[in-house]
Amino acid sequence: MVKITVDPVTRLEGHLRIDAEVSGGKIKKAWSSGQMWRGIENILKGRDPRDAWMFTQRICGVCTTVHALASVRSVENALGMEVPLNAQLIRNLTQSLHALHDHIVHFYILSALDWVDVISAAGADPKAASSLAQSLSDWPNNSIKRMKAVKKQLNDLVASGQLGPFANGYWGHPAMKLPPEVNLMAVSHYLEALDYQRKANEALAIIAGKTPHVQNVIVGGVATAINLDNEATLNIERLYRIKSLLEEVDGFIKNVYLVDVCAIGALYAAWLPYGKGVTNYLSVPDMPLDTKGEKFDLPGGTIMSGKLDSMKSIKSFNDPYFGKNVAESIAHSWYNGDWSKHPYEEETAPKYTDFNADAKYSWMKSPTFKGKPMQVGPLAQVLAGVATGDKLTMKYANKALKLISAVAGVKVGAEILHSTIGRHAARAIRCAMMSDLALKHWELLVANIAKGDLEIFNPPTFPKGEQRGYGFHEAPRGALSHWIIIKNGKIDNYQCVVPSTWNACPRNGKERPGPYEASLVGNPIADETKPLEILRTIHSFDPCIACAVHMVDPAGGELAKIKVL
Amino acid sequence: MALTRREFLKGISLTVAALGLPAEFIPRMVQAAMAKKRPPVIWLHFQECTGCTETLLRASHPDVAKLIFELISLDYHETIMAAAGHQAEKSLHDSVQANKGKYICVVEGGIPTADKGIHCKIAGKTGVQIIKEVANNAAAVIAIGTCAAFGGVQAAKPNPTRVKSAGDLIKGPPVVNIPGCPPNPANFLGFILHYLTFGKLPALDKLGRPKFAYGRLIHDHCERRAHFDDGRYAEEFGGEGHKLGYCLYKLGCKGPQTYANCPTARFNDVGAWPVGIGHGCAGCTEPGFWDNGSFYERLPEIAGLKVDEAGGKATGAVAVAAGVHAVAGVGRKLAKAKGGK
Numbered sequence: 001m002v003k004i005t006v007d008p009v010t011r012l013e014g015h016l017r018i019d020a021e022v023s024g025g026k027i028k029k030a031w032s033s034g035q036m037w038r039g040i041e042n043i044l045k046g047r048d049p050r051d052a053w054m055f056t057q058r059i060c061g062v063c064t065t066v067h068a069l070a071s072v073r074s075v076e077n078a079l080g081m082e083v084p085l086n087a088q089l090i091r092n093l094t095q096s097l098h099a100l101h102d103h104i105v106h107f108y109i110l111s112a113l114d115w116v117d118v119i120s121a122a123g124a125d126p127k128a129a130s131s132l133a134q135s136l137s138d139w140p141n142n143s144i145k146r147m148k149a150v151k152k153q154l155n156d157l158v159a160s161g162q163l164g165p166f167a168n169g170y171w172g173h174p175a176m177k178l179p180p181e182v183n184l185m186a187v188s189h190y191l192e193a194l195d196y197q198r199k200a201n202e203a204l205a206i207i208a209g210k211t212p213h214v215q216n217v218i219v220g221g222v223a224t225a226i227n228l229d230n231e232a233t234l235n236i237e238r239l240y241r242i243k244s245l246l247e248e249v250d251g252f253i254k255n256v257y258l259v260d261v262c263a264i265g266a267l268y269a270a271w272l273p274y275g276k277g278v279t280n281y282l283s284v285p286d287m288p289l290d291t292k293g294e295k296f297d298l299p300g301g302t303i304m305s306g307k308l309d310s311m312k313s314i315k316s317f318n319d320p321y322f323g324k325n326v327a328e329s330i331a332h333s334w335y336n337g338d339w340s341k342h343p344y345e346e347e348t349a350p351k352y353t354d355f356n357a358d359a360k361y362s363w364m365k366s367p368t369f370k371g372k373p374m375q376v377g378p379l380a381q382v383l384a385g386v387a388t389g390d391k392l393t394m395k396y397a398n399k400a401l402k403l404i405s406a407v408a409g410v411k412v413g414a415e416i417l418h419s420t421i422g423r424h425a426a427r428a429i430r431c432a433m434m435s436d437l438a439l440k441h442w443e444l445l446v447a448n449i450a451k452g453d454l455e456i457f458n459p460p461t462f463p464k465g466e467q468r469g470y471g472f473h474e475a476p477r478g479a480l481s482h483w484i485i486i487k488n489g490k491i492d493n494y495q496c497v498v499p500s501t502w503n504a505c506p507r508n509g510k511e512r513p514g515p516y517e518a519s520l521v522g523n524p525i526a527d528e529t530k531p532l533e534i535l536r537t538i539h540s541f542d543p544c545i546a547c548a549v550h551m552v553d554p555a556g557g558e559l560a561k562i563k564v565l
Numbered sequence: 566m567a568l569t570r571r572e573f574l575k576g577i578s579l580t581v582a583a584l585g586l587p588a589e590f591i592p593r594m595v596q597a598a599m600a601k602k603r604p605p606v607i608w609l610h611f612q613e614c615t616g617c618t619e620t621l622l623r624a625s626h627p628d629v630a631k632l633i634f635e636l637i638s639l640d641y642h643e644t645i646m647a648a649a650g651h652q653a654e655k656s657l658h659d660s661v662q663a664n665k666g667k668y669i670c671v672v673e674g675g676i677p678t679a680d681k682g683i684h685c686k687i688a689g690k691t692g693v694q695i696i697k698e699v700a701n702n703a704a705a706v707i708a709i710g711t712c713a714a715f716g717g718v719q720a721a722k723p724n725p726t727r728v729k730s731a732g733d734l735i736k737g738p739p740v741v742n743i744p745g746c747p748p749n750p751a752n753f754l755g756f757i758l759h760y761l762t763f764g765k766l767p768a769l770d771k772l773g774r775p776k777f778a779y780g781r782l783i784h785d786h787c788e789r790r791a792h793f794d795d796g797r798y799a800e801e802f803g804g805e806g807h808k809l810g811y812c813l814y815k816l817g818c819k820g821p822q823t824y825a826n827c828p829t830a831r832f833n834d835v836g837a838w839p840v841g842i843g844h845g846c847a848g849c850t851e852p853g854f855w856d857n858g859s860f861y862e863r864l865p866e867i868a869g870l871k872v873d874e875a876g877g878k879a880t881g882a883v884a885v886a887a888g889v890h891a892v893a894g895v896g897r898k899l900a901k902a903k904g905g906k
């Protein structure tokens with residue numbers, strides 16, 4: 001048996017370490033450990049609840065926007081507030097435009113290099129790459145000329161001897177299986193992805209002031225002033241600029257991203273059995289269509305043990321099914337004690353005791369729903385859509401499965417989604433859905449403004465005494481929730497239960513491994529000194545570790561040196 | 566570090582072999598190795614949110630592909646590099662060894678110092694150790710973002726992990742601060758381009774910020790300034806004044822005490838910036854901006870003048886009238902505004 005440690009796990013946000021026991025070329029056991037801790041929640045104590053979103057958004061600059069949304073929703077929930085319809089729709093545009101950027105970046109920049117051999121692409125035949133790409137989609141930028149240019153750029157880079165971020169990658173690794181032409185096509189799309197993710201951000205900045213870290217989401221609504229008769233506000237010129245950018249990005253998502261994920265996934269069909277892990281899924285409904293948060297365009301709820309007929313929907317921003325069933329355990333986390341508590345009841349005394357696989361080994365806590373570990377993310381959301389027969393989900397899920405079947409040469413169904421590759425496919429499906437929804441909510445916004453409604457804000461008032469509330473949001477990485485206790489207008493307790501904590505958490509009090517840990521078990525490892533396969537499965541979750549570990553206390557333990565194996 | 570020609574050729578052949586490239590790459594690589602190198606850049610992450618890296622993905626001139634393939638050699642950057650674990654460590658180690666004293670080190674994030682720095686570890690090393698080994702051996706250090714420049718959000722009261730800025734800990738190379746949460750990528754790239762083109766640091770202010778980006782108050786170049794001067798204020802989000810694009814001072818704008826080029830550089834190539842859509846400036850390029858009062862409370866003081874809570878009346882009005890105009894024409898108008906109408 002060999003023990004391996006990957007630290008740092010790169011191409012993700014934050015500082016993550018993965019340990020695994022390998023024998024007979026397969027992972028037998030795995031541990032996921034968050035390596036950074038900042039203490040945002042403690043910093044929030046005593047502050048003005050209206051400011052919380054500004055702080056929490058800084059939990060993560062990759063998942064920028066998401067902590068802002070969850071935060072204002074938690075305060076509004078505590079105060080029993082609604083927000084104007086325009087504000088709801090502008091927030092929906094904010095979240096969907098951000099999601100488009102985020103999913104594109106995740107696939108191409110943060111995870112494609114686990115599957116695509118950049119150096120092999122340098123030796124590809126541009127003609128063959130072009131005809132292959134054209135057989136998959138009629139994207140205009142799949143020409144021979146383009147493939148030639150990309151090949152040259154790549155060769156120049158390799159020949160320069162300064163590979164920069166491509167240095168020491170897993171090039172030529174036995175688990176890399178794509179033909180050079182597919183690799184070249186993917187590298188070409190990697191470079192284009194950089195342009196399209198930027199366009200999504202440009203559209204977002206028009207309503208949000210800037211990105212990363214939008215500045216338009218406020219408690220009670222949004223700060224984006226609307227006035228069709230003013231040059232300094234959201235007017236028809238700004239609205240149409242958003243739409244044109246969005247349409248360009250939409251083309252890339254439907255003709256390139258979704259297609260690449262399915263094609264590359266199908267070419268790695270041997271990987272379909274790997275990476276299942278925890279099959280309890282949690283998603284929350286989002287893209288609200290009303291001022292209260294009772295009607296949504298994205299379905300959410302729980303699915304237990306992978307059984308679609310166990311689907312139980314979460315129905316509103318106030319649904320006690322969500323509010324009552326979340327807890328966090330610290331059995332294996334670097335905090336004092338061993339308990340499992342509802343977020344409102346949590347108190348945190350950190351105690352760092354070195355990496356000890358049998359005891360405490362991570363700064364992350366272990367969230368549970370009804371006492372069970374849950375997998376969150378686009379897969380959970382797409383499965384909720386499939387389980388409820390949601391039309392939009394079915395449209396793109398069917399498209400993706402059809403394409404995977406065609407390229408792999410075998411008919412596959414939704415069951416393949418419970419896997420490492422399935423998580424990528426689900427993310428691409430969700431991205432296509434979000435692109436449709438961004439356009440739809442743009443139309444809804446314009447239609448509402450056309451009615452003469454320019455409202456964007458309901459002022460919050462903070463009564464004396466205590467109020468409790470939570471706000472959830474289906475972020476690009478999955479179900480996110482913020483829990484707040486307000487006392488006399490000031491923050492008394494603040495907890496964030498974030499997607500990457502659900503997924504990257506250590507074992508809980510019942511010794512059940514978290515989704516990362518469970519999904520690694522059974523993964524093949526061809527070369528223990530180059531554990532590329534670990535990256536594949538971990539990256540498929542789209543890890544975000546700054547998000548996952550955000551608690552801190554002035555106390556803290558003594559340093560005992562971590563050994564890098 | 567003089568290599569004999571034989572060693573040099575051997576190194577190149579090994580590289581070519583390690584990359585699985587055909588032998589015909591050897592002469593091209595030899596040529597490239599003799600040619601001018603792209604300057605090596607090592608990018609370190611500590612307590613941060615990666616927003617500063619994300620901001621680079623939004624840059625357009627140059628865009629990130631041009632930056633990393635043509636202008637610099639980004640030898641280590643955890644968010645985008647292909648390698649991980651030992652292979653990533655190797656990239657870092659190789660570049661530090663080969664380019665000692667010559668590389669640019671970018672620091673993103675604050676560095677926790679409580680309990681010997683255990684709150685942030687990478688490959689088993691604390692942030693403090695990595696700063697010593699990597700940043701101290703650079704030619705110059707860029708502290709990107711308010712976290713690296715001034716400690717940032719994790720340093721907000723009560724600063725639980727005792728976060729320090731890069732400048733607090735680095736000994737040796739000059740440290741240039743590019744604050745902002747995150748900063749405009751134009752400011753980071755502007756510095757890089759300046760340094761590569763002119764071979765020296767640009768002029769800095771007393772907080773170590775390049776003057777080309779942090780030389781003036783936001784308030785000085787703000788498009789809403791005329792409204793401020795004439796006493797036209799937004800009183801509430803979505804209210805009349807807000808819909809007319811009036812000054813956001815009463816909604817908490819920190820522009821009058823924040824040095825940055827947001828109103829001139831703008832964001833994301835669409836002419837956007839926070840004040841432009843209707844939200845006050847948060848003050849994110851200034852040290853300690855997290856502890857300067859609520860983002861929705863008006864500044865109590867502008868350019869040294871106390872502003873009366875009730876109605877935007879400057880108590881220094883007499884002095885202003887007497888001609889302290891240079892500090893604040895603002896005060897005069899504010900006084901005139903009486904209640905801000």
Ligand code: SF4
Pocket residue numbers: 783784785787788789790791793811812813814818819820821840845846
């Ligand atoms: S207070 Fe803010 S919005 Fe008003 S002029 Fe100054 S910077 Fe602009």
